[in-house]
Amino acid sequence: RAFLAVLAVAILAPSATALAQEPLRTLLVGVDRREVNSLNGDWHYLVDQPPFSSLYDSSGKVRNGGYGQNTHPNIDSGPHNAEYDFATAPTLKVPGDWNTQDPTLFRFEGVVWYQRDFNFQPQPNKRTFLHVGAANYRSYVWVNGQHICDHEGGFTPFDCEVTAAVKPGSNFVVVAVDSTRHVDDIPTVNYDWFDYGGLTRDVSLVTVPSAFIDDYDVHLRHGTTFNAADAAILSGYIHVEGATAGTPVTLRIREAGVDTHLQTDAAGRASFEVKAAKLDLWSPENPRLYKVELAAGDDRITDEIGFRDVRVEGTRILLNGKPIFLQGANAHAEAPIRTGRVCTDQDVKNLFGYLKDLHANFVRLAHYPHDERMERMADRQGILIWSEIPNWQRISFDKPEVFAKDEALLREMIRRDRNKASVILWSVSNETPDNPVRTEFLTRLANEARQLDPTRLITSALNSARPKDGAMVLDDKLADALDMVGINEYIGWYVGKPEDADNTRWVLPEKPIIFSEFGAEAKYGNHGGDHARWTEEQQANVLAHQFAMLRKIPQLRGVTPWVLMDFRSPSRNIPKLQDGFNRKGLLSEKGEKKLAFSVVQKAYEDHSIGKP
Ligand code: GCB
Missing domain, CATH: 3.20.20.80 (Glycosidases)
Incomplete structure (x- = not known):
């Protein structure tokens, strides 16, 4: 299996409703500062055992079909089809490891399938991402039966674009999480902590304009020397995904007298170096955070950021x-x-x-x-x-x-x-x-x-x-x-x-x-x-x-x-x-x-x- 997290780009068949952009597998910065549709709560789950044939075929490749389709078995009539059913399966709380929620899964390391329905109203000129705060260790995501993306690594977030996969009304998402250890994983097979598996952190749907702030960095300028008295220059960048060059971007920190108007370059990036009127530096004695307002086109995000120098x-x-x-x-x-x-x-x-x-x-x-x-x-x-x-x-x-x-x-x-x-x-x-x-x-x-x-x-x-x-x-x-x-x-x-x-x-x-x-x-x-x-x-x-x-x-x-x-x-x-x-x-x-x-x-x- 090829599991280069960085290269695990979403694969989606283009649909009639798809926007012009390619679906993205990314990491959105500051998701916890956005208004999201939370998918936390009860998810149905089904457990598989080695060799996990519900997820992998005999060569170890992820099956495109199977549980990700969320079909239901023909019980009373019709041809024999599926032998799984999320609709009548028990539930686990998300976020949360499976080990401490189901006593039969306490020592389980393997594949657990999660499923839940959600209601959604797609909006014109908006893009939607499924955000997973962390899932240990490998995750495979399907939305409405489409295999959307994969991720490797149990402790970092990922965001999969689902714009083309979601539809008005009722939708479903299926995530297979595999906590099996492998020698070439990070960490490897041996470590001194518990291999808690599952959707262990928040899951949500994040809807943003077609061009949106996916990454930003606002910090005190790190020069070769530091002098607290003149520490008033902020530097960094705001990246706007999907933006054409010249998209206006603003950075506003009212309490520090910053109101800066920028434009993205051809790569969607607006870099800056700006002088703040005054800055009260962050420290353990004075954990001062500033309200930092970022805006680009129709997108806005307000973060709380402290400024300090360490060297x-x-x-x-x-x-x-x-x-x-x-x-x-x-x-x-x-x-x-x-x-x-x-x-x-x-x-x-x-x-x-x-x-x-x-x-x-x-x-x-x-x-x-x-x-x-x-x-x-x-x-x-x-x-x-x-x-x-x-x-x-x-x-x-x-x-x-x-x-x-x-x-x-x-x-x-x-x-x-x-x-x-x-x-x-x-x-x-x-x-x-x-x-x-x-x-x-x-x-x-x-x-x-x-x-x-x-x-x-x-x-x-x-x-x-x-x-x-x-x-x-x-x-x-x-x-x-x-x-x-x-x-x-x-x-x-x-x-x-x-x-x-x-x-x-x-x-x-x-x-x-x-x-x-x-x-x-x-x-x-x-x-x-x-x-x-x-x-x-x-x-x-x-x-x-x-x-x-x-x-x-x-x-x-x-x-x-x-x-x-x-x-x-x-x-x-x-x-x-x-x-x-x-x-x-x-x-x-x-x-x-x-x-x-x-x-x-x-x-x-x-x-x-x-x-x-
Ligand atoms: C270590 C490891 C730590 C262990 C600890 C121990 O050196 O870094 O992960 O848990 O010792 O208790 O043995």
Whole structure:
């Protein structure tokens, strides 16, 4: 199967009602800022088992026919036809993973078919897209029986044009979601989290004029130097899909005195550099967002965007010219209390409540792009974000087609979130093996990330430091490609005793360093001595010794203990202690605080771990 997400263009037979434009498979920026027809709610579902012959033929190609047609079986009379029926099938809630909604699907990795009807009134000179916030891992979309588009990648959005496929009145959409793991997927088959399958994020229909704003980037100009006093120049672009050259575009930020009239070029792009009358810069202490009004032809979108500058100077990280120290935690997209994949406002509110309680100003969103609600909340609450693509450990670095898929994921992550002031770091990977093939692959990717977005820092979490001459030495060449280097290590848990950290010396690059993972497992409520494994006391002890060690690293600019909250992982199989959860959380999956929580909270409150 050819699954180049970036090339998976919609294939549609032209219909009489089709507009002149080719149907698009794209990613619309700011969908959550538009008025949409939500398709969230109850969807009928049917499950298939390996070899998933309802979806794939014997050569592995997607069948064009089958369940996507949404036909109904002849029950009483007529020739034998279909042996499936969505109309009488049970329902799953969208957004939501299937695993936590149907007990028989709890461990299921495979194909689930989703179907729902919707009413629609097409309007003249408008285009309509089916927006999927994320579906894990592969998705295949049919509307009214037409195969519209496919997408690969479980954590980024996609938008498929359905203008020619929808009709007035009742319509239906069918999406087959396949969560099966494959070696050449991103991530590959092995990873330490739960493979929640399904339409895990919002689904909607987005209707726009025939020429519409599909992408934009409004940011503080990133010059070679920064001076807070003169920080008033905004730059970026607005892209208008389907626009002829010379289409008028306006950018208005009333509170900043910006009212700029632009025109698209031949590529539909209107680039700008404009002076704002005044700008109150965004920071964790002052998460100021501006109402940014964009208009192009008949299309309008109003976003809320913060403006700030982030850069590295020597071994420091400067936010708006001032050195900053990142106090944070790692977070998986595991929903607190109810468990399952994060997909609601309440899930996000709970997670940010924990971060605020911890006195965190930072979060590493491990190990994949999270629900866009996370970035929105971070923008409003002043929490800085590390965002990562799921290059977890051993993906197929030797395959050009995997590089192409990875580039597509990187582009999707950056495109969705480049207007979020909270996001300061793009991470290209986590704990990859230090060898030339991987280093070349990730260096190219890091360079590409920097070229796509020169306003942010590029990072990666490395676990390639090795003992040498009595110290832990990092001489991983990938570090050369990074602006800030993340270090993962588990002294006191996977190796040695908690106290071993006290005497561990680190030899690290002269770049800002963040200790991006460290910690230990503890079952909430399990008590014992400081060295009794799986107890809250030992976990707290490990963190206390880690902090003592980290305080001695001069270029330390951030810490994110692993991990904010216990999360499901099928390989964590010690009954009564793990029960299918990675227990390195400062909180249990129910939100109960372990002793380690207060160790971190106290250190953050006192700002006692590192200096900006
Ligand atoms: C790591 C990984 C993380 C795991 C964690 C652990 O190094 O980056 O994804 O969950 O260790 O708990 O083993």
